Amino acid sequence: MNKIFATILFSILVFAGCKSNEENESFTQKIERGHQKEKFLNKQAIQYDFKLEFGGKERMDAKFTILTNSSQGVIEYKNGSKIIFDKDKVFYSSNIPNEKGVRFDAFTWEYFFLFPYKLTDPGTKWSTYDNIEADQEKYLSQKLSFESGTGDAPDDWYVVYADKATNLIEKAAYIVTANGTKEEAEKNPHAVQYLEYKDVDGIPIATKWLYWEWKEGQGLTNNIGNASLRNIKFVTVNEDTFKTDSSFKTK
Template identity: 65%
Template sequence: MKKIALTLTAVILTLVGCKPNEENLKFTDKVEKAHHKQEFLAKEAVQFDLKLAFGGTERMDAKFTILTNSTKGIIEYKNGAKIIFDQDKVFYAATIPNEESVRFDAFTWEYFFLFPYKLMDPGTIWNSYDNIEKDQQNYLTEKLTFKSGTGDAPDDWYVVYADKKTNLLEKSAYIVTLKAGKKDAEKNPHAIQYLDYKEVDGIPIATKWVFWGWKEGKGLTEELGQATLTNIKFIKADAADFEPATDFKKK
């Protein structure tokens, strides 16, 4: 009897001891753990089909192949045209649907997909955020900014919401300064909502994105667009696939 009591006491102390450790984890640690970051990075590459529409008009229908370390990626359109990015270099076929937005397309959509695994990338700065929205009790919320010189758009910022029960990302407000200055971008912030999580090799991945307008203190406003992700799978990468054809343009 004494032995059983000691065993139960040890179990209780272990459980009690674990709880503060979990609670004391940083916001980014909680989210990365929930998204199985280490398991994700142990894979070589991920592939998925993305259908994206804004205002009822199709914006993109393409297959993405991305190295999980985010250094290289391929976007292949239905007509066979490709965008290939390698670090900060972008190569593309002349037949892609929208040449003007090639860098935006190369880096924006893959960043949204990889976002849960890039929270602690070099140049990221995290600060507390005073969430006063009516449903604020449901979320862990912090604000992400970037050091000068980080990426194509270091003036971008994100207000990131994680579900308080699961620690999975649910939404992220953001501004896009690549095509506009920070002052103009802050007049029209948007948000992406991550929905319909499904496990792929044990790793939770959102299979639906909804894009919204966003207002500080109020949160999501009007719906702007949606994206669906299908045929998500982890694959072995072939280095030759990331080599641009000789007639590709560079931007």
């Protein structure tokens, strides 16, 4: 066989094989590939400054340091107070700005950040979602729910929208059942929109989040909040990073 022809044929077969593999990927596999999950999990920890506003009022301004496997993290506020979580345990300083919402703050905002890497965690359940919104052709969409006993709020659900061109998550509609019933939460679903992705050590990370009211069949409606992420970097931590003392409370 002519060497040039053989080389061309080999290239075509390799390309066709890669394309076939991509087409056979599941919804979660495509997103994990787009978000470089394997590369992300090879890092030990990530750190970023996080500023959150709802209704024009500041909700949080703090530095997050979390392990990429999500097992431990610390939130450091401007006044020096901290929230530290270790798996399902939460410890916090007595001068924390919002003591009532400590457990919610400990797990909610870091979950939104780590969301692209947690799609296949134990207890996750995926199902088809009939997206009939005006821009449906732009997205891959599926619905995420959870098995009973998963996390603090197993009745929560998400509708995830990934950009077909990049496999990056752009939107995720959700309900919050932490302070009420699933029926009540479903009357007021919200959504987070991930924007302005930036490359951090070869890993795409959204640096701007917008929060919206959301309606099935219509999608995003009214903007209710926003968050910005700055000074994002992968770091190395030690046992002192998540250290508590006798002054810390637990929740």
